[in-house]
Amino acid sequence: MEKRKILEMRGITKTFPGVKALDDVTFDVTEGEIHCLVGENGAGKSTLMKVLSGVYPYGEYSGDIVFDGSVRKFRQVRDSERTGIAVIYQELALIPELSIYENIFLGHEIQNRGVVNWNETIKQAGEMLRKVGLEINPDIKIKDLGVGKQQLVEIAKALSRDVKLLVLDEPTAALNEDDSENLLELLKGLKTQGVTSVMITHKLKEVIHIADRVTVLRDGQTICTLDAHNGEVSESVLIKNMVGRSIDNVYPGRESTPSNEVVFEVSDWSAVDRILGHKVLDSVSLHVKKGEIVGLAGLMGAGRTEFARSIFGNPDHYLIDGHLVVKGEECLFGHPEDAIEKGVAYVSEDRKRNGLILIQDIKENITIANLRELKKGFVIDTNAEIIQAQGYRKALDIKTPSLEQKVNKLSGGNQQKVSLAKWLFVKPHVLILDEPTRGIDVGAKYEIYTLMNDLVAQGMSIIMISSELPEILGMSDRIYVVSEGKITGELPIGEATQENIMQLATN
Amino acid sequence: MAIKNLGTELRKHVRDYGMLIALFFIFIIFTITTNGIFISSRNISNLLNQTGYIAVLAVGMTLIIIIRHIDLSVGFLSGFLGAVAAIAMVFWHFPVFVVIPMVLVLGLLAGLITAYPVAKLGIPAFVASLAGWLIYRGALLLATLKTGTIIIPNKTFNAIGNGYVPDIFASDTFLPKTHKLTLVIGLIAIVFVIVNSIKTRKNKQSYGFQVLDKDIFVLQQIFIAVLLGLVTWVMSGYNGMSWTVAIVLVVVGVYSFVTKKTVLGRHIYAVGGNPEAAELSGINVSKITFIVFGSMGMLAGLSGLLFASRLQSATTTAGTLFELDAIAAAFIGGVSVAGGVGSVVGSLIGALVYTSLTSGMNLMGIDISSQYVVRGAVLAGAVIFDVATGKLGNK
Incomplete structure (x- = not known):
């Protein structure tokens, strides 16, 4: 019937x-x-x-x-x-x-x-x-x-x-x-x-x-x-x-290979949410080498963003336990300011909510995290600011009629580029990208992937958090899978498939 | 061609110039309705002196509202600190030059105390500063409990609110009735502003950046020169520049410089624009909150000094509703409730609009009840204008 x-x-x-x-x-x-x-x-x-x-x-x-x-x-x-x-x-x-x-x-x-x-x-x-x-x-x-x-x-x-x-x-x-x-x-x-x-x-x-x-x-x-x-x-x-989708051509090939020098290492990193009282991260250990792209895979809510934020100056005020070593130096960042100081940058997943200042213009957004560099005496050298912003606009191909364009009038892809430019201007050693291509079109994605390749070729290290498995597979040198606040697996790119990542992410 | 370009430029900045134009029309209307008394040197001089204690509060309030907070405590804080100044001089016999910095520091501390629950405990500024409002009101009444109004006999102190910068170029033959020093200061200001604009423009051109069209730039400079010239001329016709005006100009100058040119200023606007993004950009939001509230407290102290000096006494009701006048002035001057938008100069203009209305309507003999209605309508109109032009700009 x-x-x-x-x-x-x-x-x-x-x-x-x-x-x-x-x-x-x-x-x-x-x-x-x-x-x-x-x-x-x-x-x-x-x-x-x-x-x-x-x-x-x-x-x-x-x-x-x-x-x-x-x-x-x-x-x-x-x-x-x-x-x-x-x-x-x-x-x-x-x-x-x-x-x-x-x-x-x-x-x-x-x-x-x-x-x-x-x-x-x-x-x-x-x-x-x-x-x-x-x-x-x-x-x-x-x-x-x-x-x-x-x-x-x-x-x-x-x-x-x-x-x-x-x-x-x-x-x-x-x-x-x-x-x-x-x-x-x-x-x-x-x-x-x-x-x-x-x-x-x-x-x-x-x-x-x-x-x-x-x-x-x-x-x-x-x-x-x-x-x-x-x-x-x-x-x-x-x-x-x-x-089941082919990932050929979507990801630009990379010539450079990571060096053996470990620049970023986290061990037994746990975090407890003070208000809810539950453990958001449980003994996470991972490391990143110079010039390497490490993929952090997992489902939404698995603890990937919490991990990034707990490292990056801990704005959520979690109770943290564990060790963080950046460039051979033991660190504990009490504020994002400290993390930036030590060359760690975090491009947040939600660019509108906590990445950009939407009512300000492109150049002000690009320079906000590193105004120190533009200081001339007491004042901000606004001419130098324009030159810097202009450089990033060209390098990242930010499509805009003017640097004075308010950021809320840009498309998602261009907003993401402004967000990236802001963190590149900080000139970090370690760049944590949280869902770097969420909500942007294929063309802009390709440009961002190419940029990531250029950055690691110059010796930067990247931790890429992504929910898109093809992106993880297409861009990473090595992959960690996170599930319920724990690392459930580490996969060299050669052994990783969408199926085994999904398995680790859902168990 | 130039006129057409001017039109587009004006439209682009209608939000910035809107209140200045409104102020201009208010002046014209009152000048007509009072048969010219309003625009007389004497009245303008008085008007500017009356604006002083609200203007300095409005400057501090501008920053507070930019970072998405409010401070209701500053009215009575101003009154209370005025009383403290009076007591220190009259009963404790402190010299004026100790009292002034002491009151400013006390104000700063009071501001930091208000900031603590806001920045560290996440308590809404409305509530934290309402508590301050009650506390300082009580403190003012306690301070003046035994004596009632405290008369301040100190001439130096009273000069702050009533005195004028002495005319060092005084002469009986050349323009005997005008204040020459004011004219000289005005001239220097005009030359300084124009030379500075030309320098900035040349500098930008040398980098190959976009600058205003030449005709529009020239028109702009002429406009500024005429405006400054007029203000100077009118002021110099009656005793010249008062100490109050000088103080307000210095405060506005310093705050305008800090907010527009320095890293601190940029950080303040960033916190107002998106506090979460600011925090993640390495800006210490709680530190900025302390700085902004601290500066507000200090300016409340200054406002208290100006008011006590103007009345030559500390009264039990000093400071009543000053905070709301300052908030109104800031909103009229284009500060946005949503945060991140506004300027110190805008708020000064807002304060001028506000006191011009009072002064003009007083001269016209309009009774106080109707005055409130008009002021309310102007506030509503200004904010509606702001929202409407803001939306226009977003399209």
Whole structure:
């Protein structure tokens, strides 16, 4: 018997300035199934779900969404919610200071002419909690719950709205094993009650455990949809489909080879988050040689960025234990200032949030980390500043009409180049690049890779954090894989494959 | 051709010149409505002296708002430190030249104390400085509890707020009614500004950098010269330059130099533009916070001295609402609430707009209640103008 399709997305294309995030994607969900959506970071999974939920409104994408029998044109999130689609994001949308029952009915309060019926609310909230297997007092404030229970409250909230399609974006990413197990069982239970779910996840074991069907996205395109009941789904099949792309020509070849001199070495490096109290890094040891590009692979949230920041002056104030040796000198940087002083630079993953000063112009952004060099007496030599900035603009081919252009008006690729220029002006020995090509187009990527090759040829050492496996494989001399705050493997480039990295990253 | 270029240049910088133009129109309107009394040398001189204690606060507040904070405590801090100065002179018989630096240092310390919870504990500046507002208000009342208003008999001290720079070129034959020293200072200032601009322009040209078109550059220089000339001429017509004006000019000059030309200034704007990026760029955000609040406290001390000197006494209500006037002046002068944008000179103009309104409306005999309404409308208008032109510029 052919079951009814509750959702069909046909020919969905969505472009951001300079990047095609979704390219003619087709995706359908059958009523009553659990459908997993998998793919590498940046493959377009979250974008697809944002199109579905109306975060990207009708008109910003092309293609059709057919939900529950009719074509839908969602202009905002409310529209999709009203038709019975509930999307639960990684960052939970609960209000910590409010109680469970207030959160569950937030936005659709049980009311009589504007006056909330709290008794009825509490009673119904209790029922919803029982449905998700949470036997606790609905009076409790959200902030007093663990992440696992918050996730369940979020689902209860969706159920209270008569949800027809539940979309979960990496629901288990922040959960421990027990909580994850719990959540998956709940989804299975809800399935028997007729709730259809779409789950985005990186954990392939979960996919195999729970999915009825799986759709794989790669580079914004639908690669395949596999049926678990036909035995089509296995870890190796999924990985092959997720990463199977040729990396020839995307990465410029490198002539130079690293020397044997170790310039950067970390041993038994652990970090504890003071506020959350949990260990973000656990006895990490690694080293980088002069002129080497070391890849730091792993999934998002594995602790790669935390590692970089804990080294680079520790702006998050983790409790740190371990040793760091830069150019033969034992160091502990109390502030990014100290790290810069010793020749360590960190290009952050989120250039808009903490990389650039968007309201300032290109030259001011390039020089901000090393104004000392431009000092003439008491003042900044603005002519020298223009000359320096002009040099980097040429070297990195930053496309702009003027150095006085505000950075927020540049494209992602050019912003990233400004960000790189800023750190090259510091003239570091060790450059830590955190997702150096995130959100930029192929052409700009190639330019950045070429630049990285030039830099190591000049004797700089690079640590490259990346979620894109092809990039890790295409650019690194050596690879460390991080998972849950630990180094789970070190691979010379000759032995590394996308499959074995993925294995190390997910275990 | 030149006119057309001028048009585009003006449009590009409409945000920078907007308030200057507004100030110009305010002057014209009041001059007409008061039959010229407003523009008289005597009134302008008074107006500038009245602006002094708000202007120095506005300068400090500008930096505070640039780094995304606020300081509500500075009004009563100013009043309290004025009272401390009075007590030190009248009851403790400290000489003036000890009292002035002492008050400035006390102000600096008070600013650093406000900065501590903000920079180190992450407490919002609004709350931290509101606590200061209450504390200094109480301290001012305590200090003046026994005596009430303290009259300051010291001539040297009172000259700060009421006196004028003596005319060393005084003459009964050549322009007997004008203050020649002021004219000379004005002339020197004009020559200095123009020579400096030409030098900067030549320097830039020698590097092959882009500079303003020659006609527009000349027009700009003429405009500046005429403006400075007019201000000088009007000032010299009534006792010349006051000590208050001299002090304000020095403060604005120093702060403008530091914010626009030095590494510290660049760091302040960077912290305001994006504190996280600044921190990761090796800028010590907490150090910058201490410096900016410290400078604010010191300027509150200066403001207290100016006000006490002007009234020749310390009163129980000195400093009331000064902080809000300073904040209003800074916003009128183009400082952005979102941080990272604003200039010291802009805030000085903002302060001038603010006191010009008061002075003009007083001369017109408009009662105080309507004055508040007008000032509020001007503040709202200025901020709306700023946001609107900002959006225009972003397109």
